[in-house]
Amino acid sequence: MAELSFPLPDLGEGLIEATILEWLVAEGDQVERNQPLVEVETTKSAVELPSPQTGTVVRVHGGAGDVIKVGDPLIVFGVPDDTAGIVGTVPQEQAPKRRVRLNAVLDDD
Amino acid sequence: MLDATTLNPAQERGATVELSMQAALNLALAETLDEDPKALIFGEDVGRLGGVFRVTDGLQERFGATRVFDTPLAESGILGMSVGLAMAGFHPIPEVQFDGFAYPAVNQIICQIGRMNYRSRGTLPMPITLRVPSFGGIRAPEHHGESLEAMFAHVPGLKVVSPSDPQQAYHLLKYAAQRPDPVIFMEPKSRYWQKAQVNLHDGGTPEGARVARPGRHLTLIAWGAMVSRCLQVAELAEEDGIDVEVLDLRWLKPIDAEGLAASVAKTRRAVVVHEGPRTSGLGAEVAALVTEECFNTLKAPVERVTGFDVPYPSGDLEDEYLPGIDRILFGIQRVLEHRRG
Structure with missing residues (x-):
């Protein structure tokens, strides 16, 4: 299991921090990509942050009312070590299947 | 890590x-x-x-x-x-x-x-x-x-x-x-x-090609991911009584012409397998080298089993594009069937 940290992104143009209103997931939860993670409030608006990826929530940083600076860790995901990269899927090893049979008379010397 | x-x-x-x-x-x-x-x-x-x-x-x-x-x-x-x-x-x-x-x-x-x-x-x-x-x-x-x-x-x-x-x-x-x-x-x-x-302490020589599986009747030449597929094909060919050698080319520039020639001089038949498109693919270079080195002992023209001359397809069509087990077996069959004259 590898850990991937997701820092608080800049939610507007040049915002420097956000206040956590409510966590919508808890440590240990399995989350899907784009699932709402947390509701935060900035000086511009209150927004729900979608999950950037699928994984298990290992840690959340801060609770309701806490201020998180842009770029500081917000949440840590656990992902399996053999998860593919940002694109593609891990190929599954399968027993080879064949339809073609070889049929040859070898006239080797 | x-x-x-x-x-x-x-x-x-x-x-x-x-x-x-x-x-x-x-x-x-x-x-x-x-x-x-x-x-x-x-x-x-x-x-x-x-x-x-x-x-x-x-x-x-x-x-x-x-x-x-x-x-x-x-x-x-x-x-x-x-x-x-x-x-x-x-x-x-x-x-x-x-x-x-x-x-x-x-x-x-x-x-x-x-x-x-x-x-x-x-x-x-x-x-x-x-x-x-x-x-x-x-x-x-x-x-x-x-x-x-x-x-x-x-x-x-x-x-x-x-x-x-x-x-x-x-x-x-x-x-x-x-x-x-x-x-x-x-x-x-x-x-x-x-x-x-x-x-970690003994990698053999890092230069040239390597015989990934020795065989007597035909050499399958591949590199990268196609080597493991050719090893699977060799196992299947064995069921049919054909003893296939798999040559892992490793270095694609320079190609180990001597290693190629040594393998094909023994087996007298060669099939080269690669993922890239067929035209001007590296299989053409391999076929030319084998022909230059082994023309007199070859029992058949070098067969190429490759990707097609199209842009690499989306994931759903990948299995149709990449040389699969049956396409490689067909290539082997064509070489085995060839008769001079």
């Missing part, structure tokens, strides 16, 4: 250790950074993230952000910077995140990296190892599954190599990183996760 401190004493003494290709490459890079103070690793997401395929996982933490660092999303910059760093005495090990992203840097690779040693009369060698996650097999979108070996092999001044398993990956990457010449290191991305035993 694996490093020497996590190996037990038996492994230190030369016993084998089970590693995925990712982990084997990671270990080779860590040891290279440890042993060569001039080695630098950089590219998109190779630092903080550890690479999209985890190949550089933990290296920035261990060696610091001045030796393992992230670059902007600009391949021409990654390779252009490699030229300058090599001129200044460093040993760059840049990564292009996916094979399809190498095209914006073709000018730097061909016109500068490939030629600088020649242009400078040997005063500015380019000891650059360019890692390129290569080939198909992971159902990725466009630009993420190309076979560039024929393009790079055509360029004077470049060396091209592709490992087929964790053992080859570990030893070939360490060897490539020590070359005074630029090496394009093509990592078969569909094989990153498969684990195998690796002998």
Whole structure:
């Protein structure tokens, strides 16, 4: 299991921090990509942050009312070590299947 | 991340250790950074993230952000910077995140990296190892599954190599990183996760081709991810009484013509398998070399089983495009059936 940290992104143009209103997931939860993670409030608006990826929530940083600076860790995901990269899927090893049979008379010397 | 401190004493003494290709490459890079103070690793997401395929996982933490660092999303910059760093005495090990992203840097690779040693009369060698996650097999979108070996092999001044398993990956990457010449290191991305035993202390010769499976009746020639598929085909052919030799070409520039000739002189039949399109693919070069070296002993023309002359398809069509077991068996059958005269 590898850990991937997701820092608080800049939610507007040049915002420097956000206040956590409510966590919508808890440590240990399995989350899907784009699932709402947390509701935060900035000086511009209150927004729900979608999950950037699928994984298990290992840690959340801060609770309701806490201020998180842009770029500081917000949440840590656990992902399996053999998860593919940002694109593609891990190929599954399968027993080879064949339809073609070889049929040859070898006239080797 | 694996490093020497996590190996037990038996492994230190030369016993084998089970590693995925990712982990084997990671270990080779860590040891290279440890042993060569001039080695630098950089590219998109190779630092903080550890690479999209985890190949550089933990290296920035261990060696610091001045030796393992992230670059902007600009391949021409990654390779252009490699030229300058090599001129200044460093040993760059840049990564292009996916094979399809190498095209914006073709000018730097061909016109500068490939030629600088020649242009400078040997005063500015380019000891650059360019890692390129290569080939198909992971159902990725466009630009993420190309076979560039024929393009790079055509360029004077470049060396091209592709490992087929964790053992080859570990030893070939360490060897490539020590070359005074630029090496394009093509990592078969569909094989990153498969684990195998690796002998860290005995890799055999890192030069030339290697016989991955000895056989008597026909030589299957492949590289990268196609080697494991050819080994599967060889097992199936054995059920039908055909003893197939699998030759892992490894170095695609220069190609080991002697190793090729030695294998085909014995088996007298050859089928070359690659993922890239057929026309002007490296299979044509292999077929020409085999013909030049073994014309009088060949029992049939060299057969090519390859990708098709189309852009690499989307994931759903990948299995139709890539040389599959049945297509390779058909190729073998055509060669076996051939009669001279």
